[in-house]
Amino acid sequence: MNWADTGAGWSWNPVTDLQQIWAFPFMVNAFRAGTVVAVLAAVMGWFMVLRRQSFAGHTLALVSFPGAACATLLGIGAGLGYFAFCVGGALVIAAIPRAGQGGSGQESALTGTVQAFLLACGFLFVALYKGFLGGVNSLLFGSFLGITAVQVTVLTVVAALALGTLAVIGRPLLFASVDENVATGRGVPVRALSVVFLVLLGTATAEASQITGTLLVFALLVMPAAAAQQLTARPALSLALSVLIALAVTWTGLIAAYYSPYPIGFYVTTFAFGVHALALATRTLNSAVGRHRLAGAGAVA
Secondary structure (H helix, E strand, O other): OOHHHHOOOOOOOHHHHHHHHOOOHHHHHHHHHHHHHHHHHHHHHHHHHHOOOHHHHHHHHHHHHHHHHHHHHHOOOHHHHHHHHHHHHHHHHHOOOOHHHOOHHHHHHHHHHHHHHHHHHHHHHHHHOOOOOOOHHHHHHOOOOOOOHHHHHHHHHHHHHHHHHHHHHHHHHHHHHHOHHHHHHOOOOHHHHHHHHHHHHHHHHHHHHHHHOOOOHHHHHHHHHHHHHHHOOOHHHHHHHHHHHHHHHHHHHHHHHHOOOOOHHHHHHHHHHHHHHHHHHHHHHHHHHHHHHHHHHHHHO
16 A cells, blocks of 8 residues: 555655654654664674675575564564574574684585575465465565554664674674784684674664565665775774665655555665665775876876
């Protein structure tokens, strides 16, 4: 259903349009949940991209689908299935040696095996479910409908705990992410930090899946962070840009989904891709200008 049909439609007046959208309690909850999810996904995604663990993040994103399907099959809340399977999958991936620890091909192979097996389990759970399961599309592609105040509270509490934990381990995790060998030599518990981070990444994936859907959650994890790291190499500024980009694409995605019959995951992914493409083009242009100026300075000298 296109919820814009219940109102006056897009008026090109942002104040009026937001007042119209926020007249519905479910949209207020959607914006609150989207804001929490965007901040958590942006911060976790920034470290994920920096640590070159995007494939692990993609696997955890797909794992959320069998989690929700299993929870539906058992007759319990889908949110519990998201968190159980994503955190469990993170612990399984954490047990796999990283490339720097002598597991170069093993890490990718075993992570891919976990991804394929659990994704197949998700479709098995859907097939075993004998009732009406009209929400498969929302599980896969996301939906802003049906978000309750209780869900917003749960998402906020989980996000606060995850971000608080990340704040505690942030400095050593950044050190280990930039140069793992030197960090190990300095006595940093690299292995323990990797396990904790993967659990936090699984938590962020479980949260974001409830908004963007399991197939498109990866976009919110990787694209804002990748775009921010294209624009600047300064960690603090890059992290802040990642959060701002995630908030922007989530809010605009919610507005676009409200005024159209298409899922929010499509809009969030499309807007995030556009921002990343612009960031990449900006960096390429700046590099070309820098080389041209350097060549001109050399010619003058």
